[in-house]
Amino acid sequence: MVAALIKAEGLTRIYEMRRGLFGKVTPVRAVDDLSLKVLPGETLGVVGESGSGKSTLGRMLLGIDPAESGTVTFEDKPMPAFGTAEWRALRVRMQLVYQDPLAALDRRLTIATQIREPLDIHNLLTKDERDARVQALMAAVGLRPDQADRYPHELSGGQRQRAVIARALASRPRLIVCDEPVSALDVSIQAQVVNMLRDLQDEFQIAMVFISHDLKVVRNIADRVVVMYLGRIVEEASSDVIFASPRHPYTQALVSSVPVPGQPLKGRMILQGEPPNPASRPSGCAFHPRCPLATDICRTTVPMLRTVGLQRAAACHLVEGANAPIAA
């Protein structure tokens, strides 16, 4: 078996939330005892509603947010603390692509300067090689050579995101975390950027953690998918399997909400109740207030993530072992 490129074990991130001026401090478990691993060259999709801890997870994997407990191991070495020289040096190997490309780019520097920046920072390559690398990257992400001297505000949203992706790829990282990279773009551009990401990933053999709330996009790009609900993984399986036969009721509801072209939506599972509030986490299974199948055990006991089939796991009391039918 291939060794994992990055491995997270028991990750927990607790934010402290205060209500009002003298209110009590409420701990919010944004990410709760979460474990996962990503193999070299693999794309892991992370899906979930807003507030489910996806972005926090992405930042923790990169070592930007500290973990209250749990460890992140990258290439068999523990993640150094944020801001240290070792952490900075590790940025050559791992990169982040942001949701809002205009915010992530410095509006006073040209696109080419910014794409070149990782090379300048880490002193990679010679000067001429850097220029050549920048040109090659711009071509690879589909930016025209004459756009090198443009400023971010002179480009369209899609072009800016291409520039951000080119910058993330400049140091030839082994892992990139894409935090909702296409959700700020319109649909036709989304498809272009996602296809481009997939091609680049194949070309450079990069592992990717693709965070999105958009199941269509994730299905398009991910090899394996984890579904998050209130900071925990509720289901994990390969992309084809999870979309074809979701086991966890939450995943079923999510998958049933994705329209298929040319067909009316059928068997749509509409979730009842309020969207989750991480500050007041329900007892037992966090999903039970909205779950159409919830039983007594769901209200009292937190389900563990268990293997429920070949290469798949789910955290639900009602999902039995590998061959049991889905309780529905």
Added chain:
Amino acid sequence: MTTADLDHTHTIASRRPCFVATLRRHVPLSIGLGILWLVVMVLVAIFADVLRPYSITAMDLTNRLSAPGNPKHWLGTDELGRDVLARLIQSVRISLVIAFSATIISAVFGTALGFAAAKFRGIVEHVVLVLADFQAALPFLVMSLAVLAFFGSSMVLIVCLMGFYGWERYARVARGLAISASAQGYASAVVQLGASPLRVYFRHILPNVASTLIVSMTLTFPEIILMESGLSFLGLGVQPPETSLGNMVGFGREYLTRAPWIMLAPALVIMLTTLSISLVGDWLRDKLDPTVR
């Protein structure tokens, strides 16, 4: 009017032949005049020793309080028969040195403290903010009076004192902008690329907040000239027989009715210089911003 302006800039930049054409296309007339005035002031300050027709202490007792237009004294003389033009030229030098040095000191000091507060947060930030509040709450003129009264007036002390004027504005602006840039956006993106804090602050945040800081500087510069004028007027700034713009205004007030030129000449210079700085600073801010073109 335009031709006169351009003729003059031509002599300044005769080494670059296309400079005039570029100027004509990009610089509005008011800005051109502002730049011209500032250039003249700087040249006057640099070449004060050569330009001065008389020594600032040379007295022409037969021509006391003579009006401007006198062939020997173009701007007239004061009550001791000292040449107003000579004193004005020397005053421009002294006042500009004080104002420029003090503006730069306060900008550097304030921005550095603001960045330090944004970078280290916690106790450092609290201390900086308390100092900034203290500075803002303190009547600066009263404090300057106290310091100068205790330590005696010297040029270095005045410059340092003025350098403390207005730093809290830079500190607040720099801190606020640096924090917002770090919380989300380009600065955090560059940190994530692995850049060292020095690179993040000086290559990315500083150029981005420079326009705001420049506007602050254009506001502080005239204030410092006026503050120095105020101190000199009160007799604690530049000491006679040395002279500065404020000093001249202060001593000229006694002869305001009989010989207004003693006071009006430096007052006009103060007004035109501060106006030019404001105009040029505002224009410069827009020019430095690639998103406003």
